[in-house]
Amino acid sequence: MAVKELKVFDQKTYNIVRAIADTIIPPGGAFDVDPKAVDPVLLLDNYIDSLSTLQLKAIRAIISTIEYAPMVTRLRRFTKMSPGQRLRYLQGWENSRIFSKRNIFLLLKMLIMMSYYSDDAVAEAIQYHPECLIKD
Amino acid sequence: MLFTYNDITRDVVETPDVCIIGSGAGGAVMADVLSSAGLDVVVLEEGGYYTKDRYSTYKPAVAMKILYRDYGATVAFGKNPIILPLGKAVGGTTVINSGTCFRTPDNILRDWAERFGVQNASPREMEPFFEQVEKKINVTPVSPEVLGKNGLVFKRGADALGMSNGMLRHNMINCHGCGRCAFGCPHDAKQAVHLNFIPSALEHGARVYANARAEVITLESGRVTKIQGSILNEKTGNKLYNLSIAPKVLVLAAGAIYSPYILQKNAIPASPELGRNLTIHPAVRVTAMFDEIIQGYKGVPQGSYVDAYASEGIMLEGIFVPPEIGLPILAPIGQESKEAARRYDHLAAYGVMVSDKNSAGRVKVGIDKRPFITYHFDPYDFKKLIKGIALASEIFFAAGATTVNPGIFGIGEFTGPDDVAQLFTKKIPITSVEMMAFHPLGTARMGEARDHTVVNSYGKVHDIGNLFISDGSIFPTSLGVNPQVTIMSFALRNAQHIVDNKGTLFA
Numbered sequence: 001m002a003v004k005e006l007k008v009f010d011q012k013t014y015n016i017v018r019a020i021a022d023t024i025i026p027p028g029g030a031f032d033v034d035p036k037a038v039d040p041v042l043l044l045d046n047y048i049d050s051l052s053t054l055q056l057k058a059i060r061a062i063i064s065t066i067e068y069a070p071m072v073t074r075l076r077r078f079t080k081m082s083p084g085q086r087l088r089y090l091q092g093w094e095n096s097r098i099f100s101k102r103n104i105f106l107l108l109k110m111l112i113m114m115s116y117y118s119d120d121a122v123a124e125a126i127q128y129h130p131e132c133l134i135k136d
Numbered sequence: 137m138l139f140t141y142n143d144i145t146r147d148v149v150e151t152p153d154v155c156i157i158g159s160g161a162g163g164a165v166m167a168d169v170l171s172s173a174g175l176d177v178v179v180l181e182e183g184g185y186y187t188k189d190r191y192s193t194y195k196p197a198v199a200m201k202i203l204y205r206d207y208g209a210t211v212a213f214g215k216n217p218i219i220l221p222l223g224k225a226v227g228g229t230t231v232i233n234s235g236t237c238f239r240t241p242d243n244i245l246r247d248w249a250e251r252f253g254v255q256n257a258s259p260r261e262m263e264p265f266f267e268q269v270e271k272k273i274n275v276t277p278v279s280p281e282v283l284g285k286n287g288l289v290f291k292r293g294a295d296a297l298g299m300s301n302g303m304l305r306h307n308m309i310n311c312h313g314c315g316r317c318a319f320g321c322p323h324d325a326k327q328a329v330h331l332n333f334i335p336s337a338l339e340h341g342a343r344v345y346a347n348a349r350a351e352v353i354t355l356e357s358g359r360v361t362k363i364q365g366s367i368l369n370e371k372t373g374n375k376l377y378n379l380s381i382a383p384k385v386l387v388l389a390a391g392a393i394y395s396p397y398i399l400q401k402n403a404i405p406a407s408p409e410l411g412r413n414l415t416i417h418p419a420v421r422v423t424a425m426f427d428e429i430i431q432g433y434k435g436v437p438q439g440s441y442v443d444a445y446a447s448e449g450i451m452l453e454g455i456f457v458p459p460e461i462g463l464p465i466l467a468p469i470g471q472e473s474k475e476a477a478r479r480y481d482h483l484a485a486y487g488v489m490v491s492d493k494n495s496a497g498r499v500k501v502g503i504d505k506r507p508f509i510t511y512h513f514d515p516y517d518f519k520k521l522i523k524g525i526a527l528a529s530e531i532f533f534a535a536g537a538t539t540v541n542p543g544i545f546g547i548g549e550f551t552g553p554d555d556v557a558q559l560f561t562k563k564i565p566i567t568s569v570e571m572m573a574f575h576p577l578g579t580a581r582m583g584e585a586r587d588h589t590v591v592n593s594y595g596k597v598h599d600i601g602n603l604f605i606s607d608g609s610i611f612p613t614s615l616g617v618n619p620q621v622t623i624m625s626f627a628l629r630n631a632q633h634i635v636d637n638k639g640t641l642f643a
């Protein structure tokens with residue numbers, strides 16, 4: 001899918017992050033929202049638009065590492081893996097004994113999940129209805 | 137008058153009696169007291185001016201982008217990076233803080249007098265300043281009807297174990313218990329300083345410039361003569377106009393990270409202690425699952441405390457964030473993430489915060505010319521943190537939790553109180569605990585012991601005639617309790633001192 005409203009990512013980076021996002025929060029399961037209606041990567045792209053150039057470079061570097069690192073051990077890029085392989089690969093990052101690897105992934109995971117769970121449709125799907133205890 | 141970037145159409149040039157950099161807990165109080173004493177005051181604030189009409193429309197993630205510095209992810213580096221969020225707005229960090237109010241503990245005030253030679257700040261001498269601040273910001277205990285279930289279940293557990301606990305005192309009026317204190321209170325119930333001290337300063341003629349960043353400080357013959365900076369476009373961050381202020385006195389109130397940073401960046405010859413001795417109150421969050429519905433996002437997130445081990449430097453205080461902020465940290469990836477999201481209503485959370493006894497950090501100018509923060513977390517303080525996690529876990533089980541997540545990598549969820557013992561039998565590396573901290577202090581210590589301090593007992597930088605610091609930087613040691621009332625009360629006292637010495641300072 002070509003996304004026109006991108007502010008930070010190019011289309012290629014978008015595709016990689018989309019594959020990461022779909023692995024972190026896969027379709028189906030405990031609840032579902034129309035993946036066409038909620039695009040966490042577009043939300044993320046717009047969200048990080050005021051990061052400094054250095055910070056954006058760091059985020060792009062993390063994304064590229066996730067995409068290309070498996071070439072060494074699995075001889076294929078992240079986006080060329082099956083959904084099951086992708087999940088196991090990212091779980092390797094999430095549960096890595098190497099603390100900095102874990103933390104780098106946590107940053108990306110936080111940005112993706114924050115964008116996803118900020119969406120109204122998702123809030124509705126998980127029945128999150130913030131309210132005051134005392135009404136006006 | 138309050139000016140934002142929208143109101144400014146050309147370079148700003150001012151020659152006031154006093155220029156204050158920063159409008160948070162320390163700066164706002166200074167602005168009010170000095171302007172009401174008839175001094176001509178200009179306040180520069182890098183952040184924008186936000187009111188409830190604006191921040192009540194922000195989702196939490198958006199509030200973090202707009203009202204916080206670095207999207208709320210400022211980092212103190214060390215063995216384990218610690219997230220150290222800072223506010224950036226008219227009102228400073230008080231706009232996004234939790235609203236908890238504590239006076240400076242008596243033993244801390246005595247320690248400062250004994251070890252650092254801080255004068256005229258005994259518990260008795262500070263009492264009237266605490267009283268005035270508490271009156272102005274309306275400090276009152278959180279009422280049980282707005283505490284919410286997250287606080288109630290923890291109280292139930294602490295009571296069952298006979299641990300001392302209570303309701304925290306907050307700066308609030310008519311709290312609705314909507315759980316959004318850290319994202320700008322949508323009802324303006326939380327009395328952040330942009331709702332009291334700043335309006336009062338404006339009434340007394342102070343001019344507050346929002347979106348105004350101080351950059352260059354010029355020193356001539358041991359006195360500050362000029363501050364230069366930029367008026368910034370709030371949306372793009374781009375420079376719009378120049379700023380040039382030539383005050384008789386400069387009060388730096390940019391917070392414990394940015395005050396030492398600005399001075400270092402401008403090579404102002406303050407003490408070698410400047411930027412050192414950073415304390416932060418390292419903190420973690422312990423979470424628990426209950427069969428009953430908690431909906432922790434309803435109610436005052438930080439409404440109650442357990443102080444049974446406060447004398448050891450361990451405080452437990454409520455904490456809760458909405459799912460879009462909580463799930464990214466707590467939920468694993470894959471389908472399990474969605475299951476965790478569906479169970480969010482059953483989740484309870486509580487914070488553990490420790491005082492920095494042997495730990496300390498430092499602020500320097502980094503190679504990218506931004507502040508570079510480091511923090512060394514000492515094993516003694518880390519042990520306290522682990523003990524605090526154990527206490528919170530036991531309290532949750534006593535309250536009926538089915539599982540407890542201690543938030544430590546490599547230690548799974550606890551399924552019963554017996555599991556908690558692992559915290560003391562297993563080796564837990566510092567890097568396995570995800571930490572945060574909310575109270576940067578101490579980078580420009582006050583006192584008369586010149587070798588160990590940067591400013592005197594009233595916040596004046598040693599050897600610079602007209603430069604004061606009025607923010608979290610000046611406290612010689614960790615407080616062990618949330619600092620905003622301490623910062624405001626010392627600002628009030630030190631502002632009064634400036635007024636009392638008007639004759640010499642403004643001659």
Ligand SMILES: Cc1cc2nc3c(=O)[nH]c(=O)nc-3n(C[C@H](O)[C@H](O)[C@H](O)COP(=O)(O)OP(=O)(O)OC[C@H]3O[C@@H](n4cnc5c(N)ncnc54)[C@H](O)[C@@H]3O)c2cc1C
Nearest residue numbers: 158160162182228229233234235236350607608618619620
């Ligand atoms: C999420 C969170 C929750 C908290 N909860 C509590 C709580 O419940 N109770 C409590 O007591 N404390 C709490 N705190 C801490 C408390 O709010 C701060 O310690 C306090 O506000 C610090 O006051 P300050 O004057 O040192 O700095 P700040 O209030 O941070 O103000 C400094 C201001 O200076 C501005 N500034 C910096 N550099 C420049 C520059 N170059 N030019 C112009 N302006 C500049 C900044 O933008 C900022 O607005 C919390 C903090 C956080 C982050």
Ligand code: SF4
Nearest residue numbers: 311312314315317321
């Ligand atoms: S709980 Fe809601 S109404 Fe009460 S102080 Fe916090 S944000 Fe304001």
